[in-house]
Amino acid sequence: MLGPVPYPVLGYLCLAIVWCAALLCALASVSYARTLAARFRSLAKVRTGTVLAGEGEGGALALHAIDQLGRAMDGEPPAIVFSDKTYRGEVFGGTIDANGSTVTITGKGSLEVWPDAATQTTSATLDGDAELDALYKDARSSKGAARTVSVPFTKGKKVWFVAEGEALVFLSAIEPRAFLSARVRAHLAFAVVELAICGALTYVATRAPAFGVVSTIGGAGLLAFFLSVQPVGVAVEEASREPFRRFLRGVHKRSAPFPGGVVPGRTTSRVESG
Amino acid sequence: MSTSALRPTDRPKSADEDRAHVKTRRERPRPQVAKPFGPLKNVHDLRQVAIVVLYLGLLGTMFFVPAARTIPCLLFACWLSFLNSVVIHNSLHAGPFKANFANEVWRLLLSFGSLYPASANIPSHNLVHHHFDDDGQEDWAAPEHVRFDWHLLNLLHFPNVAGPRTFNGVTRWSKLLGRGEFRGQYVREQIFAFGLTGVLLAIDFWTALFFIVIPQLWGARGILRINLIQHDGCDVTSEWNHSRNFVGRAFNWVMCNNGLHTIHHNRAGLHWSALQEWHDAEAVQRIDPSLNEPSMVLYLAKTYFLRFSRPKMRAVALAEANVESADLASREVRRAEVEAAGTSA
Numbered sequence: 001m002l003g004p005v006p007y008p009v010l011g012y013l014c015l016a017i018v019w020c021a022a023l024l025c026a027l028a029s030v031s032y033a034r035t036l037a038a039r040f041r042s043l044a045k046v047r048t049g050t051v052l053a054g055e056g057e058g059g060a061l062a063l064h065a066i067d068q069l070g071r072a073m074d075g076e077p078p079a080i081v082f083s084d085k086t087y088r089g090e091v092f093g094g095t096i097d098a099n100g101s102t103v104t105i106t107g108k109g110s111l112e113v114w115p116d117a118a119t120q121t122t123s124a125t126l127d128g129d130a131e132l133d134a135l136y137k138d139a140r141s142s143k144g145a146a147r148t149v150s151v152p153f154t155k156g157k158k159v160w161f162v163a164e165g166e167a168l169v170f171l172s173a174i175e176p177r178a179f180l181s182a183r184v185r186a187h188l189a190f191a192v193v194e195l196a197i198c199g200a201l202t203y204v205a206t207r208a209p210a211f212g213v214v215s216t217i218g219g220a221g222l223l224a225f226f227l228s229v230q231p232v233g234v235a236v237e238e239a240s241r242e243p244f245r246r247f248l249r250g251v252h253k254r255s256a257p258f259p260g261g262v263v264p265g266r267t268t269s270r271v272e273s274g
Numbered sequence: 275m276s277t278s279a280l281r282p283t284d285r286p287k288s289a290d291e292d293r294a295h296v297k298t299r300r301e302r303p304r305p306q307v308a309k310p311f312g313p314l315k316n317v318h319d320l321r322q323v324a325i326v327v328l329y330l331g332l333l334g335t336m337f338f339v340p341a342a343r344t345i346p347c348l349l350f351a352c353w354l355s356f357l358n359s360v361v362i363h364n365s366l367h368a369g370p371f372k373a374n375f376a377n378e379v380w381r382l383l384l385s386f387g388s389l390y391p392a393s394a395n396i397p398s399h400n401l402v403h404h405h406f407d408d409d410g411q412e413d414w415a416a417p418e419h420v421r422f423d424w425h426l427l428n429l430l431h432f433p434n435v436a437g438p439r440t441f442n443g444v445t446r447w448s449k450l451l452g453r454g455e456f457r458g459q460y461v462r463e464q465i466f467a468f469g470l471t472g473v474l475l476a477i478d479f480w481t482a483l484f485f486i487v488i489p490q491l492w493g494a495r496g497i498l499r500i501n502l503i504q505h506d507g508c509d510v511t512s513e514w515n516h517s518r519n520f521v522g523r524a525f526n527w528v529m530c531n532n533g534l535h536t537i538h539h540n541r542a543g544l545h546w547s548a549l550q551e552w553h554d555a556e557a558v559q560r561i562d563p564s565l566n567e568p569s570m571v572l573y574l575a576k577t578y579f580l581r582f583s584r585p586k587m588r589a590v591a592l593a594e595a596n597v598e599s600a601d602l603a604s605r606e607v608r609r610a611e612v613e614a615a616g617t618s619a
Contacts, residue, residue, distance in 0.1 A: 004343045010484040017488075024431040031422065072451040081449065140451060216479050223483065231438035 008210060014219075015202060018226045022198040025233040026191035032237055033187035039242075040180040043162065043170065049098035051157045056092030060152035061105065061159075062171050063090045064113040064120075066248050070135055070145035078263070079253040080132060080139045082124075082147070087245045089113030091168050096161060107167035114172035114179075114243035115151035124149045126252045133254075137264040149248060174243065183240040190236045194229050201225055310372070318547035319370035322361045322530060326380075329354035329387055329489075336485035337474060343485055351485070355493025358387035360532050363497065364546045366395035378459070382466040388497070389471060389490035390441075391463035393456060397447040398440045403501065404542055405605055413510075414439040415501035425577060425584045432502045433495035440498075503574070504535045506584075512591035513602070514540070514560035519553070520570040526550065533570065536561055540602055543611075560597050562590035 054061030065088050070080040091111040096103045126132050138145035153159060153171065162170040170176075205218025238247065258264070311317035332351050335342045362384045364370075369377035381392040403413055415436040420428040448457050471490070474482035503518065510516045520526070520533030531549040532538070537557045538549055558566070567573045577585060603611070 002344055002346060004340055005345050005348070007480055007484065010488075011480075014483065014488070020430065021434055024427065025434055027427070028420075028422070028431060028435070073449050074451050074454060081446065083446070211480050219479065219483065220475075223487070230434040231442075234435055234438040234442075237435075 011205075011210070011219075014222070015205070018222050019198065019202075021226055022195055022229060025229050026195050029187040029191040029233060029236065032240065033184045033191075036180050036184045036187070036240065040177055040184065043176050043180070046160050046162050046170070046172075046176060047098050047103075048158070048160055049096040049103065051153055051155050051159060052095040052097050052102065053155060054092055054094035054153065055108075056090075056094075056152065058152055058154060059094075060092060060154050061094035061096070061157075062092060062111060062113050062153045062168070063150055064088075064115040064153075064244070065090070065148050065150045066120075067146065067148050068124075068248070068250075070139045070147060070252075072136060072139040073251070076257055077254040078132070078136065078258060079251055080135055080145065081251045082249055084248055085146075089171070089244060091171065096159065096163075098161075103161075103163055104166055105163065105168045111168055112170055112242075112244050113153070114174060114176060116173040117243070117246070119173065120149065120151050120246075120248060121250075123151050124248055124250055129254050129256075132252055133258075133264055140264075172243070179243070186236060187240065190233065194232070198222070198225060198229075313371050313373060313376055315368070315370060315372055316545055316547060318545070322364060322370060325354060325357045326361055326383060326387065329358050330383060333387075333486055333489065337478070337481060343481070348485065348488070351489040352492040355388060355489040356496040357493075357528070357530075358384060359493040359497035360530055362388060362392045362395060363399065363532065364530055366392055367400065367542060368545060378462075381459070381463055385463040385467035386470050387490065388494040389467055389487070390494050391460050391467060393460045393463055394440065394444045396456065397444050400542065401447075402443065404539055405608070414443045415498060416510075417502050417506035420502070423584065424582050426579060426582075428506075428584065429499060429502060429574075429578045433498040436498045436501060437495070500532075503570070507587050507590075508565060509587070509589075509591040512594060513605075514557060514594040514600075515562055515565060515590040518565045518567060518573075519557070519561065520567050520573065521553075522569055525570060536565070540600075540608075542608070556600050556602075560594040560600070562588070562593035564588065565590055 051061045053059060056063060067085040067088075068082040069085055070082045073079040073081050089111045090113075091105065091108060093105050093108055096105065126135075135145040135147065151173075153173065157173065160170075160172040160174070160176055161168060201218055201221040203218070205215055205222055207214045207218065209215065211219075241247065309317045311320060314320065314323070329351065332342075332347060332354060336347055336351065365377070365380060365384060369380070371377045371380060384392045398414055403415055417428075417432075419435045419439065420432050422428050422431065444460075447453070448460060471482070471486060474486050505517060508516050508518060514536060517535035517539055519535050520529075522533065526533045531546045534549040534553040534557070537544070537553040538546075540557075541552060544552060
């Protein structure tokens, strides 16, 4: 007990640690997949349709919005990086054409709304340097530059929805069950693949002679696996966030440095050399 | 004025003050007498230096002296590694040395000790975690990131999710305007920590893995787990009931008062050696008694090892509802102060 500990004992201890982490990552992924699968089942009554009219601003039936905070980045050209603060959805009332029958929505209030990524990205894009310049002064300050990225659901937009009576309880611009089933498969695949990799590396690490060249390569592989499986697991989980709370974030760069080196928000202008 | 040099009991007393006013004055920060010692700003930091010297000395001994590669030494190294992470936490709130160069070298050693760049604490802990999600950024180490029903699995799994989120967040934060000094510091610490560990692995892979990397990772993952232990089931939206405290005196002596988490969050500029008296003066009366745990060991046993479910959250914030407000700046102001203080400790 008090003498030098045999390396094989420590080798098995390390294997136990790596397998514990691998199994926990797999278990967490399967658990997340189960949550997504439950959501998949809860959307069994989802219907498709097209927005006919809305009572919101610009004839919007509903709206998805992300409040973002922009901060200036280092380097040239000047750029602002945005982080997401809050995600919200709102329904205003209106009508949906659901394969020939008109569904009237009267309830107003907050709602889980799933925007499509392409429209959201387009809405988030700054309209040229002028818009970036307008935000830049606040983006340089500690409070940051606040903005809201909105995606309205207006006339003609294809939607997937769940309604109870005249109340809308779910609205999406993408096929939600396909999204969820793809993410369930991704989580299960991650769990299986990472366990398979761990198993393969364990096989290599335990080849005779113990702590020989092959065994050492396996050990180094397991160390690399231990350090990398965790960020990969987190990446899979973050990619599975429902579109309602999907990370938008984003970096917006100016097309060129500020004219004359005059930086918005600075009390003195910067003089470009040359 | 920085709160790093404050003392809750050194105050002028006036008989003319009314009762409420007296109460407010009692809690108002007052200058603390500095207790420097040689190159250290505060004599109490000798304890931190001793911990790190002992830890690094033990790592070196185990690596170079086969007779020292024992289970007791390994367990002791793991424990010291956790304390090394505690020292990282304290040192990144306030560098212990008077000279910047000494603090920079100190951070390199600490980074090697826990195999992560110590400066990561500035954005991840000082700015984001201390203010939870006040800035809209989700706390990268929030207890909600783990969701197993069996709470022990959450304790085991927490570093697997909090670690990557933290480093992703630090990377995003480091690209912001004015973070150039931080980026340089962060890269130097990575090169030193990973480089030296890599060299040791190249010299003797298995010895370095067993007697260097295991302790390093134990400490790094342990300090991440503390986020779960100290905040799960608390109300992070409240002013005084956002954290769980471990109030044992012996425990806090060894842990450099890191068990007193509420007052540390609310007065982050205080030197760790002053936390006990501030905890007694300000926090105790405003904290739900269930968040003042006498023993971390007992808490871990009853919360993670002797039950299979996650404890339900209680309305702990009620404890501060009927107590007079403390003379404490808002979170927004406190966060702005930390931002303005710069990026290097």
